[in-house]
Amino acid sequence: MYLRRILSGAIFLVFIVATTKASNAHFGLILPSDGIISQSDNKSITLEAKFIHPMERQYMELTKPKRFGVFHRGKQIDLLPALQEAKGRGPEQSEESTFWETEYLIRRPGDYTFYLEPNPYWEPAEDSYIVHYTKVCVNAFGLEDGWSLPVGLETEIIPLTRPYGLWTNNLFTGQVLLNGKPSAFAEIEIEYLNDSSDNPSVVVPPSDPFITQVVKADANGIFSYAMPRAGWWGFAALNQADWKLPYEGEEKEVEIGAVYWVHATDMQ
Amino acid sequence: MRSYRRHLFVLIILLFLAGSAAWAHKVNIFAYVDAGTVFTESYFPDGKPVINGTIEVRTTKGTIVLEGKTDEQGLFSFPLKEKQPLTIIIKASMGHTSKYILEQTDMSVSP
Numbered sequence: 001m002y003l004r005r006i007l008s009g010a011i012f013l014v015f016i017v018a019t020t021k022a023s024n025a026h027f028g029l030i031l032p033s034d035g036i037i038s039q040s041d042n043k044s045i046t047l048e049a050k051f052i053h054p055m056e057r058q059y060m061e062l063t064k065p066k067r068f069g070v071f072h073r074g075k076q077i078d079l080l081p082a083l084q085e086a087k088g089r090g091p092e093q094s095e096e097s098t099f100w101e102t103e104y105l106i107r108r109p110g111d112y113t114f115y116l117e118p119n120p121y122w123e124p125a126e127d128s129y130i131v132h133y134t135k136v137c138v139n140a141f142g143l144e145d146g147w148s149l150p151v152g153l154e155t156e157i158i159p160l161t162r163p164y165g166l167w168t169n170n171l172f173t174g175q176v177l178l179n180g181k182p183s184a185f186a187e188i189e190i191e192y193l194n195d196s197s198d199n200p201s202v203v204v205p206p207s208d209p210f211i212t213q214v215v216k217a218d219a220n221g222i223f224s225y226a227m228p229r230a231g232w233w234g235f236a237a238l239n240q241a242d243w244k245l246p247y248e249g250e251e252k253e254v255e256i257g258a259v260y261w262v263h264a265t266d267m268q
Numbered sequence: 269m270r271s272y273r274r275h276l277f278v279l280i281i282l283l284f285l286a287g288s289a290a291w292a293h294k295v296n297i298f299a300y301v302d303a304g305t306v307f308t309e310s311y312f313p314d315g316k317p318v319i320n321g322t323i324e325v326r327t328t329k330g331t332i333v334l335e336g337k338t339d340e341q342g343l344f345s346f347p348l349k350e351k352q353p354l355t356i357i358i359k360a361s362m363g364h365t366s367k368y369i370l371e372q373t374d375m376s377v378s379p
Contacts, residue, residue, distance in 0.1 A: 039368060109298045109309065142296035145315035 025189045025212040026123070027054050027234045028132030028259045030114050035164050035263045037140040043106045045138065049083065049116050050099040054191040054234050055203065055211045057090040059097035060121070067117040068100070071151045073110050109143035115151050120245055120254060129245050132236065132257040137163045150177060157237055157260035160222065168264045173224040175217075176237040176258055182221030189214055189236045196231025198265075203229070227264040235260045295321075295366045297358040301348055301375045308368070310342040310358040317342025324357040351375045 029050040034041060051062040068080045079102060087096040106112065114136050120129040133153040137146075147163050150156055160173040176183040190213040194203055205211045217223040217237070227233045241254035295318055299308045306325075310318035323344045325334040338344045338358070357367045 107300065109296065109311070110315075141298045142294065142313055143298075143311055143315060144313045 025053065025191055025236065026060065026121075026130055026132065026257075027052055027189075027191060027236055028116055028118060028134030028257065029054065029193070029234065030116055030134050030136045030261065031193075031232065032114065032136060032138050035136075035138055037106045037138065039141065043140075044103055045106060046101060046103050047114060048086075048099060048101045049134075050088070051097075051118065051121065051132070053090075054193040054195075054232075055205065057194050057202075058093055059088050059090055059099065061097045062099050062121075063119050065100065065116050065118045067115070068102075069115055070104070071113040071115065071146065071149070072108070073146060074149075076151070079104065079114075106138070106140045109141035110139075111144060111146035112138045112140060113146065113149075113151060114138065115153065115156075117153065122247060123255075126255070127252065129247070129252055129254040130257065131241070131254060132259045134259040134261070136261040139164045150180070152180075153258070154179060154241075155183070155237070155239055155256050155258040157235060157258045159260065159262075163260070163262045166227070166262055166264050168230045168266045169226055169228060170264065171224050171226045172233070172235070172262055173222065174235060174237075174260060176221040176223065176239075178221075178239050178256075178258075183217065183237065183239055184219045184221060186217040186221055186223075186237045186239060187214060188217060188223050188225075189238065190225050191234050191236075192227075192229060193232035193234060193261075196263075199229070199231045227262070230264050230266040232261055232263050235262075293360075293362075293364060295358055295360045295364040297356060297366050297368045299354075299356050299368045299370050299374075301370070304348050305345050306348050306354070306356075306370065307345045308338075308343065308356055308358075310338050310344070310360070310366075318358060318360045321361075322359040324359065326355045326357065328353050328355065348375060 029052055031048045033046045051060045068083055069076050069078045082102040083100040086099050086101050088099050089096045116134040120131050123130050133155055147159055150158055155178045157174040157176055160175055176186040215223050215225055237258040239256050241256045244251040245254055293312055297310045310321050318338055319340055321338040323336045324332055326332055334346055336344050351372055353372055354370045355367055359365045
């Protein structure tokens with residue numbers, strides 16, 4: 001009888017862990033204050049680098065990234081020294097987590113792809129490390145010249161849809177690359193950034209599967225998703241790394257994610 | 269009658285093509301100041317330069333200060349004489365035009 005109670009308790013715990021895992025998709029985020037810079041706009045933009053649950057508005061700790069930079073007209077510029085430490089928490093979180101921010105002055109026309117490689121994040125619930133290579137593209141002064149180029153990360157999403165100037169309900173198509181080659185049938189998790197500044201009201205998902213949308217890439221690593229709301233949308237293509245990292249003396253798997261953020265705007 | 273219709277059809281198609289070409293060929297101009305020289309770049313969205321386009325530099329009152337032509341890279345530069353706001357206009361073929369307003373604040377910033 002006693003054993004049965006322990007057993008049912010254990011099953012309940014496993015259930016909780018399993019459902020928590022399902023509802024909490026991790027996302028690296030680079031959030032620019034503006035995605036399209038025109039002549040009349042402020043040419044100095046702020047960029048926030050975070051590690052979050054976008055739909056559930058929860059922060060996780062982001063230690064100082066390994067790499068943070070911008071790819072513009074074929075050149076990579078290191079912005080890591082410019083990152084400033086900051087603290088933030090979601091409305092239902094009691095403790096603050098670290099994130100990073102910087103200002104960047106857009107001086108020339110063209111596509112600016114900002115990218116981030118974090119240090120591995122240990123996730124006990126998944127018994128795995130997580131490394132999310134994250135990108136976002138800011139366009140300046142009408143020159144649309146670099147958004148479809150790879151930055152050269154271990155894994156990354158290459159947009160096949162121009163990643164800015166998108167209307168709500170547009171289809172975003174991308175290709176997942178792993179070590180420079182298409183990642184066949186990769187799983188892509190998609191979440192809405194509930195804290196988007198142009199979100200008219202906080203979205204309350206009616207049940208867990210609504211939090212994270214899931215699509216599979218085809219044999220060429222190509223996937224599509226139509227974004228049903230104005231604001232920022234994160235696409236995280238997940239793969240297992242072919243390398244491991246030690247945790248307390250044991251070799252552990254590393255989940256590597258290729259994350260891309262795009263913004264949708266309502267037609268008015 | 270038949271040939272009239274055919275001509276009308278071709279005309280409509282041509283107008284349609286011209287319209288879409290005008291959109292796809294949106295001309296852009298960007299300007300900045302470095303060490304007393306105003307540098308301009310004129311380009312189409314995909315990065316192709318506007319070659320041999322006419323550049324007009326005007327004061328805010330509309331007086332033309334300078335005229336010139338873009339080179340094979342879509343570039344045109346000129347010395348900055350006075351730190352006054354300037355409107356720099358690019359005129360490409362088929363009436364495609366665009367302008368960049370260079371503010372006084374842009375003139376003191378070095379890249």
